[in-house]
Amino acid sequence: MPELPEVETTVRYLKEHIVGRQIQGIKIFSKKQFLDNPNLIVGAKIVGVNRQGKMLLFSLGNDKKILIHLKLTGQLVFAPHLENNQANYPRPIPFSGGNTLPGRATRVVIYFSDNSALFFNDLRKFGWMKIVEGKRIKELENLGIEPLSSRFTIKTLTSLLTGTKRAIKTVLLDQTKIAGIGNIYANEALFLAGVLPQRPANSLTEKEIKKLHQAIISVLKGAIRHQGTSAADDAYVQPDGRSGRFQSRLKVYQRDGEKCFSCKKIIKRIKLGGRGTFFCPHCQK
DNA sequence: AGGGGTACCTGCGGGC
């Protein structure tokens, strides 16, 4: 689920549903993915849920925090009411779409004292949760600017692009420059801006940078408005188990071989920096 | 500095 709009959608949902709840127990199915001693936070209360870039942060009443990265296939699913008490777990519970939880991809479960629970599912096991403490959190310190903050101006973007010949798409994906853009939205933003992904960042004109700035903001906001993108393999779901709805609005991502909605020419796919890269050779210069 | 390759995992779909 891992780009800014999906993480933001998750954060907004969890702010409503897990803040105030007390952690009663933690069940770990995949040891490598919960990197600390869970006993450090049993009994603690969730007092805040936030995001920075693609990282999630649960603030606890005891001054500790849970830091989470969902990587490629992580998802957080909230079950408001378990039908059985914790002692019966792991035992599948009915969930939306005929699924049950815990499922085969469930790696960690956080049980709350009111008989609700949060499931961390992650098919490919790249995601992780860890406990952090104190003001300085090294995983967050290298993150670049938040693209939906007021600090992300045309001027800021210009300064990020002028000093480098790297491909513009590679720069957009660089979390130390801008935090939160992933492969879907980098492709989409460049299409909206009419800029080819392989263009050297320092070759963009003032006008193109302005357009790209606008494109980044509008594609991220649009995706948040539609609760994120659930691509074909459905790795991303909202915490209530529902899919996002932005996939039907994608203009180029995974549309290679299909017609550009704007000019009807065929969308192309290349590999750039090891990532699938999609663009319209006619609309993007 | 930054490009390329590999690694971490699992599963799916396509070609033969």
Next chain:
DNA sequence: TGCCCGCAGGTACCCC
């Protein structure tokens, strides 16, 4: 049917 390959929303690490 079975096998091998490439592919997947991310990022860290190595070597050059």
